[in-house]
Amino acid sequence: MADFKTLLQEASERYESACRISGSERQTQKTALIVYAHQSPASFNAAARDVAVEALTKQGYKVLVSDLYAMNFKASATADDIKGDLKNPEHFVYNNEMMAAWQEGRLSDDIAEEQHKVEQAELVIFQFPLYWFSIPAIMKGWVDRVLIQGFAFTMQKMYDNGVFKDKKAMLSFTTGGTESMYQADGIHGDINVLLWPLQNGFLRFCGFQVLAPQIFWCPAYAPQVARNEMLDSWRERLHGVFAEKPLSFAPTEYFDMSFQGGFRLRPEVKEKCASLTHGITTAHHLGKPLPPDNQTKAKES
Ligand SMILES: Cc1cc2nc3c(=O)[nH]c(=O)nc-3n(C[C@H](O)[C@H](O)[C@H](O)COP(=O)(O)OP(=O)(O)OC[C@H]3O[C@@H](n4cnc5c(N)ncnc54)[C@H](O)[C@@H]3O)c2cc1C
Numbered sequence: 073m074a075d076f077k078t079l080l081q082e083a084s085e086r087y088e089s090a091c092r093i094s095g096s097e098r099q100t101q102k103t104a105l106i107v108y109a110h111q112s113p114a115s116f117n118a119a120a121r122d123v124a125v126e127a128l129t130k131q132g133y134k135v136l137v138s139d140l141y142a143m144n145f146k147a148s149a150t151a152d153d154i155k156g157d158l159k160n161p162e163h164f165v166y167n168n169e170m171m172a173a174w175q176e177g178r179l180s181d182d183i184a185e186e187q188h189k190v191e192q193a194e195l196v197i198f199q200f201p202l203y204w205f206s207i208p209a210i211m212k213g214w215v216d217r218v219l220i221q222g223f224a225f226t227m228q229k230m231y232d233n234g235v236f237k238d239k240k241a242m243l244s245f246t247t248g249g250t251e252s253m254y255q256a257d258g259i260h261g262d263i264n265v266l267l268w269p270l271q272n273g274f275l276r277f278c279g280f281q282v283l284a285p286q287i288f289w290c291p292a293y294a295p296q297v298a299r300n301e302m303l304d305s306w307r308e309r310l311h312g313v314f315a316e317k318p319l320s321f322a323p324t325e326y327f328d329m330s331f332q333g334g335f336r337l338r339p340e341v342k343e344k345c346a347s348l349t350h351g352i353t354t355a356h357h358l359g360k361p362l363p364p365d366n367q368t369k370a371k372e373s
Pocket residue numbers: 110112114115116117118119200201202203204205206245246247248249250291292293296299300303
């Protein structure tokens with residue numbers, strides 16, 4: 073029979089080992105932020121959000137949710153976003169005042185809290201219904217007020233060199249229109265074109281690795297069984313989401329990043345691209361046919 077000293081020694085080793093495991097788990101636990109914009113907890117968007125919370129939590133991730141309508145999140149970018157005196161009250165320039173306020177810790181509490189969530193997150197999911205080919209106003213307000221100059225980008229830190237280059241981001245949204253309406257020959261036009269201002273305009277601009285969007289086509293007119301299948305495939309996708317390859321954009325090094333060079337493609341790159349069948353991206357099309365699915369699917373390597 074083991075003596076008391078040995079038992080004590082073993083217990084102490086087990087305790088130390090348990091501490092080491094929980095310490096390393098703490099270090100490796102990833103965080104996801106879901107920025108969510110729907111008014112109704114009974115909506116399909118709410119169901120998509122719940123699936124994401126459950127699937128990511130099950131994988132051990134810490135999941136933060138910003139429920140913008142429930143928070144009554146302010147959408148307008150105004151001087152109320154700044155504590156203390158303005159630098160130039162005669163001519164209010166939001167960008168300049170916000171950058172100074174961010175540097176001096178004078179941002180309103182709601183913005184500072186959201187920025188803290190973004191800092192923690194390795195993955196940011198924007199969950200919303202498509203409104204006027206874009207994000208709802210309350211979510212646009214979140215983008216305008218949270219992703220401000222200094223915190224989310226600078227002239228030196230954008231695109232490939234962006235502040236959030238080690239983070240991933242994804243749009244997950246529902247539509248009222250059907251998938252066929254959003255084809256190049258459909259009434260609403262190519263969804264890849266619609267996605268460019270969002271995916272390149274603020275996600276990639278701030279450096280995020282942009283994952284393919286999750287599009288729930290027209291759930292309001294889909295039969296119940298099809299809606300369930302959409303949620304099942306979302307759940308399945310989320311299980312491998314952190315290993316997903318991001319969408320392709322034009323590398324920043326392709327451009328002359330100076331005012332003198334106009335931030336345009338370098339002549340030698342333009343020359344190389346002359347023989348390409350397709351443009352580089354949906355918007356860097358160079359007058360050529362658009363690369364297929366550029367804003368909806370990651371390139372197969
Ligand atoms: C201002 C405005 C602008 C718009 N602009 C556009 C536009 O530009 N382009 C466009 O395509 N559309 C547009 N729409 C339409 C809008 O995108 C759709 O109404 C929206 O995407 C539908 O999503 P929802 O979550 O609101 O659906 P809901 O109506 O909430 O849900 C759809 C169905 O799913 C069911 N459901 C809920 N939970 C579950 C669950 N757990 N499992 C299975 N089923 C469930 C609901 O009961 C319902 O029957 C616009 C709408 C508005 C108000």
